[in-house]
Amino acid sequence: MQLYQSQQLKIYNSLTGEKEVFKPIHEGTVGMYVCGPTVYSNVHLGNCRTFISFDLVFRYLKHLGYKVRYVRNITDVGHIEDDADEGEDKIAKKARLEKLEPMEIVQQYSVDFHQIMELFNNQPPSIEPTATGHIIEQIETIRQIIENGYAYVSDGSVYFDVVKFNEKHHYGKLSGRNLDDMMANSRELTGQEAKRNPADFALWKKAEPQHIMRWPSPWGDGFPGWHLECTSMSTKYLGTKFDIHGGGMDLKFPHHECEIAQNEASTGHSPVNYWMHANMLTLNGKKMSKSTGNNILPREIFSGNNDKLSKAFSPSVARFFILQAHYRSILDFSNDAILAAEKGFNRLMEAIEALNELNPSAKSTLDIHSWKQQCYEAMNDDFNSPILIAQLFEAVKYINLVKDGKETLNAADIETLTRLIHAFVYDVLGLESEVKASAGAEKLEGAVNLLINMRNEARANKDFALSDHIRDQLAALGIQIKDTKEGTTFSI
Incomplete structure (x- = not known):
């Protein structure tokens, strides 16, 4: 019997505002889609909180015995600045500023994203589709929406007709917004004259002559709308009805609201049974913002190279800090908060180590089953x-009492407690002991130094093609090497 058959999982459904008993569409299997990053800059800590939260969901569902297909996309086209329908694509803008090809920007920040996720010990999704890899599917979705009467073509662009849709459906049901209010409060933007209504949103945008990222379509050269990609990719890999859709709270409107509308307009029914949203992360009590400087990147936390923290903190400590708050609550990141998290993390890991040294007694004074x-x-x-972490610290307290001879555990209960703590700490919470993380860092350092030695040998032999190839491949992985008079060093 699988664990899920004996456990009743409840999920807070953002669509209904209630905790509901989880019942997957197909027994024993779960389809989950989470909106991934727009790869035009380094992934920030707030994004990481969302992905760590859904890594926890992924891990726990698998722990319960479900077979999970976890789909998380990469947005590599179509996301306009300020989530609007007019303006410049975020990736195209970054490419123009950096004087690079858009796909160079995509590659650079996709690599960075994957490295950070790996450092946080996030498990990779089952499928990681890209928007540019699914242009055909997006065009077909638009065709279906037009055919069903919920979209129109205007000067080479295609817009979703929100007013027409709202006659038979409910646009705003996820975010709790009223269409009349949305129409009244819509900003007057350049290009609004192409729309029938100010609340209409783009399914396909006409590419201006200077626009680099463009594809042919029945309506002319252009690129897909940001909201469309998730509709097309989620239904391609999970079906037109699936179990869980997740993302950050900031995506509830307009992104997820538009997804629901697109799905209902193309298939006639709502796409998802359980909508989940992770809340925001603040820094020193204020919203994180690059423009104000109130911002910190994961690598700055790990290296200590920042003006916000007193020292460096490991990825596992940062992950532990994030998991100490419920995913739906606002979490404030500060030096004092992560210092406290580090103390707690170390106490937990020390207790796990102590488990191996406990002397068993004839009987136990701990009710393992209840715990x-x-x-x-x-x-x-x-x-x-x-x-869960509070319960783990109850076990920590007990382990320390046993260690001091004030409580007892028999051999069978020591074995059971060890197995359960390992399952919850390592498999479910996804934490790593500092010993394991340190060993991983040592292996990485050894591998990079081996490549540096190979490069030095190639340079000595005047094989500059191989030398440059090694340097470029390391750079693509985010490992920068620096040649000095004293020798060659590297940094991550």
Whole structure:
């Protein structure tokens, strides 16, 4: 029997505003889609919180015995600045400023994203589709929406007719917005004259002559709207009805609202049973913002190279800090908060190490079964990681009492407690001990130094093609090498 058959998982559904018992469409299998990054800059800590939150969901569903297909996209075209329908594509703008090809920007920041996710010990999704790899599917979705009467062509662009859609459906049901209010409050933007209504949104945008990223379509050369890609890719890999759709709270409107509308307009029914949204991360009590300087990147946390923190912190400590708050609550990141998290993390890891050294007694004074069920009750209550962590610290307290000879555990219970703590700490929460992380860092350093030695040998032999190839391949992985009089060093 699989664990999910004995555990009742409840998920807070953003669509209904209630916790609901989780019942997958197909027993034993789960389809989950999460909106991935727009790869035009380094992934910031707020984004990482969202992806760590859904990594927790992914891990726990698998722990319960579900077969999970986790799809998380890469947005590499179509995301206009300020989530509007007019203006410049974020990736195209970055490419213009950096004097690079758009796909160079995409590659650079996709690599950075994957490296950061790996450092945080996030498991990769089952499928990671890109928007540019699914242009045909997006064109077909637009065709279907036009055929069903919910979109129109205007000067080479295609817009979704929100007013027509709202006659039979409910546009705004996820975000709780009223269409009349949205229409009244819509900003007057350049290009609005192409729309029938100010609330209409682009499914396909006509490419101006200077626009680099463009594809042929029945309506002329252009590129897809940002909202469209997730509709096309989620339904391609998970079907027109699937279990879970997740993302950051900031995507609820307009992105997820538009996704629901596109799905209903093309298939006639709502696409998702459970909508999940991770809340925002603040820094020192204020919203994170690059423009104000109130911002910190994951690598700056790991290296200590920043003006916000007193020292460097490991990825596992940062992950532990994030999981100490429920994914739906606002979390404030500060020096004091992560210092406290580091102390807690170290206490937890020391207790796990102490488990291996406990002397068994004839009987136990700990009710393992009750403790175990409390751990599952925490995770079954909408993936409540802070309550699970609190239960783990109850076990830490007990382990220390056993170590001091004030409580007892028999051999069977020591084995059970070890197995359960390892399952919850390593498999479900996805934490790594500092010993393991340090060993991984040592292996990486050894591998890079081996490549540096090969490069030095190639340079000595005047094989500059091989030398440059090694340097460029390391750079593509985010590893920069620097030649000095004292020798060659590298940085990540």
